[in-house]
Amino acid sequence: MHRNGPIALFFHGLVVAFVLAPLVVICLVAFTPENTLSIPTTSFSLRWFAAIFEHPDFVQSFYNSLWLATLAATISILLAIPAALAIDRYDFPGRDALNGLFLSPLIIPHLVLGVAFLRLFALIGATGSFFWLVFTHVIVVTPYVMRLVMAALSGMDRSAEQAATTLGASHWTVFRRITAPMILPGITGGWLLAFINSFDELTMSIFVTSPQTVTLPVRMYMYATESIDPMMAAVSALMIALTAAAMLVLDRAFGLDKILVGQK
Amino acid sequence: MSGRRALTPWMLVSPAALLFLGLVVLPLILTVILSFHAYDHTSGIQNSFTLKHYLTVFSDDYYLSVFWRTLRLAALTTLICAVVGAPEAYVLSRMSDPWRSVFLLVIIGPLLVSVVVRAFGWSMLLGSAGLLNQALQALGLSPVRLLYTETAIVIALVHVMLPFMVIPVWTALQKLDPMVEAAAWSLGASHFTALRRIVLPQVSLGMLSGSLIVFGLSASAFAIPGLLGGRRLKMAATLVYDEYMAELNWPLGAAIAIIVLVANLIIMLGYNRLVETRARRALG
Numbered sequence: 001m002h003r004n005g006p007i008a009l010f011f012h013g014l015v016v017a018f019v020l021a022p023l024v025v026i027c028l029v030a031f032t033p034e035n036t037l038s039i040p041t042t043s044f045s046l047r048w049f050a051a052i053f054e055h056p057d058f059v060q061s062f063y064n065s066l067w068l069a070t071l072a073a074t075i076s077i078l079l080a081i082p083a084a085l086a087i088d089r090y091d092f093p094g095r096d097a098l099n100g101l102f103l104s105p106l107i108i109p110h111l112v113l114g115v116a117f118l119r120l121f122a123l124i125g126a127t128g129s130f131f132w133l134v135f136t137h138v139i140v141v142t143p144y145v146m147r148l149v150m151a152a153l154s155g156m157d158r159s160a161e162q163a164a165t166t167l168g169a170s171h172w173t174v175f176r177r178i179t180a181p182m183i184l185p186g187i188t189g190g191w192l193l194a195f196i197n198s199f200d201e202l203t204m205s206i207f208v209t210s211p212q213t214v215t216l217p218v219r220m221y222m223y224a225t226e227s228i229d230p231m232m233a234a235v236s237a238l239m240i241a242l243t244a245a246a247m248l249v250l251d252r253a254f255g256l257d258k259i260l261v262g263q264k
Numbered sequence: 265m266s267g268r269r270a271l272t273p274w275m276l277v278s279p280a281a282l283l284f285l286g287l288v289v290l291p292l293i294l295t296v297i298l299s300f301h302a303y304d305h306t307s308g309i310q311n312s313f314t315l316k317h318y319l320t321v322f323s324d325d326y327y328l329s330v331f332w333r334t335l336r337l338a339a340l341t342t343l344i345c346a347v348v349g350a351p352e353a354y355v356l357s358r359m360s361d362p363w364r365s366v367f368l369l370v371i372i373g374p375l376l377v378s379v380v381v382r383a384f385g386w387s388m389l390l391g392s393a394g395l396l397n398q399a400l401q402a403l404g405l406s407p408v409r410l411l412y413t414e415t416a417i418v419i420a421l422v423h424v425m426l427p428f429m430v431i432p433v434w435t436a437l438q439k440l441d442p443m444v445e446a447a448a449w450s451l452g453a454s455h456f457t458a459l460r461r462i463v464l465p466q467v468s469l470g471m472l473s474g475s476l477i478v479f480g481l482s483a484s485a486f487a488i489p490g491l492l493g494g495r496r497l498k499m500a501a502t503l504v505y506d507e508y509m510a511e512l513n514w515p516l517g518a519a520i521a522i523i524v525l526v527a528n529l530i531i532m533l534g535y536n537r538l539v540e541t542r543a544r545r546a547l548g
Contacts, residue, residue, distance in 0.1 A: 004358050010353045015348060016370055022385025023393060029388060037388050080285065082276035087329045090273035098277055101284050107532055108378045108525060109484030115521040116291030119298050121461050200378040203486040218378045224491055236381040
């Protein structure tokens with residue numbers, strides 16, 4: 001009885017085509033044997049994927065981004081779990097203000113964060129440092145981690161914790177043996193979401209990276225503003241493939257709709 | 265003992281709190297101060313303070329035109345996202361399961377693909393020798409100039425922002441019992457009336473919060489205007505980048521960034537109040 005009519009399905013088809021068009025085109029053009037951006041019709045070639053490895057700056061940026069995202073997501077988890085525990089389980093003065101502060105990077109445009117970090121780093125002489133770049137990314141991804149960990153904490157059944165406490169377990173034991181395993185899906189989902197967000201971040205990073213610490217999105221942006229050749233399509237296709245793989249893992253493990261939709 | 269218990273939350277929260285105070289609050293304060301510093305083209309940032317940058321931004325036609333374009337394109341993007349995203353969420357919610365999950369993934373999955381990649385995809389499609397024009401010529405039509413126009417920026421912004429509209433509308437629709445709509449039909453309401461009286465009030469709440477996110481993100485978008493607007497068509501974010509990286513006038517760039525931040529916060533808070541009032545009225 002809840003069938004979509006032909007008009008609804010036609011509309012749906014148009015929306016799906018619109019959403020997929022640029023991604024499909026990138027994946028096709030990446031395999032072109034020509035020197036120009038064109039969709040291969042007669043033969044496919046991997047030459048533009050090979051061309052990536054003749055650009056050591058792209059390879060370097062890929063490793064920069066990989067390290068950066070891994071470190072930022074991990075540090076963010078380590079900071080967010082105790083903070084989320086404090087906010088979810090305790091009542092203390094300033095609790096709401098701190099909660100707001102931890103979520104604030106969601107409503108401060110990344111552009112403004114980038115400009116602000118640049119000023120701070122110029123004053124303390126930290127411009128171009130990879131160490132500080134990691135912490136700028138920690139700031140940007142922590143709200144996502146906080147939301148997922150908080151959702152896991154407030155959604156869990158606390159009777160097992162109470163039973164363990166009654167039986168004499170210490171705070172730390174209760175956390176390690178009961179709480180942590182129960183909120184593990186939230187932690188893992190938060191880590192992956194943080195990793196992806198850090199790996200893709202452009203607007204803030206473009207202000208705070210130096211030639212040595214340029215991340216992959218910044219490198220691609222710079223390259224695309226100057227020249228457009230099929231190598232950009234090959235790099236983009238690889239990024240789409242990586243994202244799709246991460247998406248499938250996320251979806252199998254937790255349900256992507258839960259992570260992306262249920263994060264409010 | 266009670267003293268230790270009162271300290272526990274502080275100890276848990278302090279590492280994150282210190283980091284956020286040092287890397288969010290402090291840099292923002294420094295940027296506000298920077299925006300009042302005088303600037304000289306030969307000797308750089310001066311140690312005296314002035315309101316000149318804010319006055320320049322609000323009186324110079326060039327800056328005003330960029331802000332006007334930013335507001336206009338962000339509003340247009342929000343409108344198109346609402347008109348396309350809300351019905352799409354409704355269509356999705358009426359699908360049955362294998363297809364529903366698959367298409368939900370297709371619609372919101374691109375959220376995780378880097379925005380540079382998506383902007384690049386559109387520049388390939390819309391370029392003067394791009395695939396759209398190749399298709400037009402193959403059909404015997406004359407090519408159109410799309411890349412480096414406002415149209416191109418809006419198309420790509422809608423593509424990037426659509427999931428942010430579909431998600432809240434979808435969430436709102438999940439709360440609606442499908443039987444209520446069926447009940448309306450069985451009581452003699454037409455499909456249109458049921459849609460208008462039952463589905464639309466629910467959808468409009470989701471649309472309001474979706475619009476807020478879409479507008480805020482579009483107004484501060486960087487990669488899309490940077491890659492699809494070219495050197496001429498600036499929006500607020502690309503303007504700030506220019507002031508910082510090309511003109512090296514940091515105080516002026518900081519002033520524009522602070523204006524973007526304040527405008528964003530005012531719109532968010534004002535809109536939030538509107539959404540709350542509406543929600544209260546809708547719930548009686």
